[in-house]
Amino acid sequence: MSNKISELSQKRNRLIADAQILVNEGKASTEEYRGMVAEIDTLQSDIDAIQKIERLLPNLPPPVQVPVATSQASSNTSESRELRRAKLNAAWRAHFQGKTDNRIPEHRDILTTDANGGGAVVPQEFSGFLSQTLKWFAPLTTFANTRISPNGRAVKVGRVSDTANGLTIITEGNSTPVPEVDPVFSSSVLSTDLFSSGVIRFANELVQDSYFDLEKVLTNLSSIRVGRGLETLLTKGVDSSGTATPNNPGLVNIAQTATTTSTLAAGLGWRDILNTFNALDIDYLPRAVWQMSAQTRNYLASLEDGMGRPYFVPAPTQDGFDMLLGKPIVINNSLPLYSVPSAKPVIFGSLFDGFQIVSSEVRVQILRERYAEFNESAIIVSVRTGSASLQVNALQALVTAAS
Numbered sequence: 001m002s003n004k005i006s007e008l009s010q011k012r013n014r015l016i017a018d019a020q021i022l023v024n025e026g027k028a029s030t031e032e033y034r035g036m037v038a039e040i041d042t043l044q045s046d047i048d049a050i051q052k053i054e055r056l057l058p059n060l061p062p063p064v065q066v067p068v069a070t071s072q073a074s075s076n077t078s079e080s081r082e083l084r085r086a087k088l089n090a091a092w093r094a095h096f097q098g099k100t101d102n103r104i105p106e107h108r109d110i111l112t113t114d115a116n117g118g119g120a121v122v123p124q125e126f127s128g129f130l131s132q133t134l135k136w137f138a139p140l141t142t143f144a145n146t147r148i149s150p151n152g153r154a155v156k157v158g159r160v161s162d163t164a165n166g167l168t169i170i171t172e173g174n175s176t177p178v179p180e181v182d183p184v185f186s187s188s189v190l191s192t193d194l195f196s197s198g199v200i201r202f203a204n205e206l207v208q209d210s211y212f213d214l215e216k217v218l219t220n221l222s223s224i225r226v227g228r229g230l231e232t233l234l235t236k237g238v239d240s241s242g243t244a245t246p247n248n249p250g251l252v253n254i255a256q257t258a259t260t261t262s263t264l265a266a267g268l269g270w271r272d273i274l275n276t277f278n279a280l281d282i283d284y285l286p287r288a289v290w291q292m293s294a295q296t297r298n299y300l301a302s303l304e305d306g307m308g309r310p311y312f313v314p315a316p317t318q319d320g321f322d323m324l325l326g327k328p329i330v331i332n333n334s335l336p337l338y339s340v341p342s343a344k345p346v347i348f349g350s351l352f353d354g355f356q357i358v359s360s361e362v363r364v365q366i367l368r369e370r371y372a373e374f375n376e377s378a379i380i381v382s383v384r385t386g387s388a389s390l391q392v393n394a395l396q397a398l399v400t401a402a403s
Contacts, residue, residue: 005054011043016040019033140332141357141359144356145357145390147357147358148360151360152358152384152385154386155358156187159186159187159188159390160185160186162184164184190386190387191246191386192358192360193245193386194382194384195382197225198222199367199379201376201377202214202378204377215366218379219364223364223381226383231332231334233385234248234251234355234385235332236250237252238250247386247388248385248386249388249389251291251395252335252343254354254392255344255349255397256279256393257344257397257399258276258278258396259275260401263401264341264400268299268300269303270303270306272398273300273398276346276398279396280348280349280350284354284391285350286350289327289328289349289351290328291332292329292331292345292346293331293332293337294333296335296345297331300312338400341400341402342401345398347395347396348396349394349395349396350394353391354392354394356387356390357387358387359383360383360385361383362381364380365380
């Protein structure tokens, strides 16, 4: 393995030298430099791992000469633990040296799933990795005007509008007093609704026997439920079961209609995108983002503008698409598809200026006594959330035709 370490070290040293050249040229902030640094870290991790293995190898039993497997009937003598361990050690040595030891017959933990065919005597190993099914939910609270409250109680939200006022000329010698022009103030009370991710019950024996920290795993899953539920709640104004909520109107109901497509069959066109962009006052553009589902984004990515250019240009240095008309895209799968009639598949504007969110901290309760008679415990996660419109013109929606 020393040859492997030498090879990796030489490669690492070359990358360090190349990275130093980029630093001297003032290119330390480029993607090329960051890629070199990441590769240097990876090579160093590989070197450290192989060196650790080399330090441990002298403490392992020496390799044994294992007879080559033949086609003749095998002996009924069972394999000892020492012999099995020696075989595995020899296989690991060959693996880390980049070679294949053909003297050693193949070993598997599971030969068959049929107990009558010998599977009953074969031990099973357990994977220390728990695979989780994933589903994207939009990070709306990252872009919106969000207030985290320790208790989630109602909050008074103030607004002011002065857009209708400007300058008035004063003529020399005019005795008319300067008019009073006050800004328009308003306020509303933003209340919250209480939501729960539901109760997850589990046997106390399962907690003791589980390979994983079961309470931590279930708590994390419940917290992700909250994030997924918040996307639906803030976008549609309903909970995950479709029940309307009194203190969360939903983005689709707040956003103003910017433009409507000509026909449903015509889909979304470049002119529709431009009209939606133009409907937003330029004062809201600095924080503006596009919101749409992944399917709508993919549909738009297949279209071209009037000059034959695609709406999106693949980003050569990033995982994803470039911005649409210079503004980023937030995937929100709670928005309807572009093929749904009289719907709002695309919302454009400033969530910070147009949408206020008040949310309590996520509360995690572990119930140990409630189900004690069943020798079970439970986890329940809850949160109080409310939302409201701030500036009505800060969010504009592209609406599909009725037919």
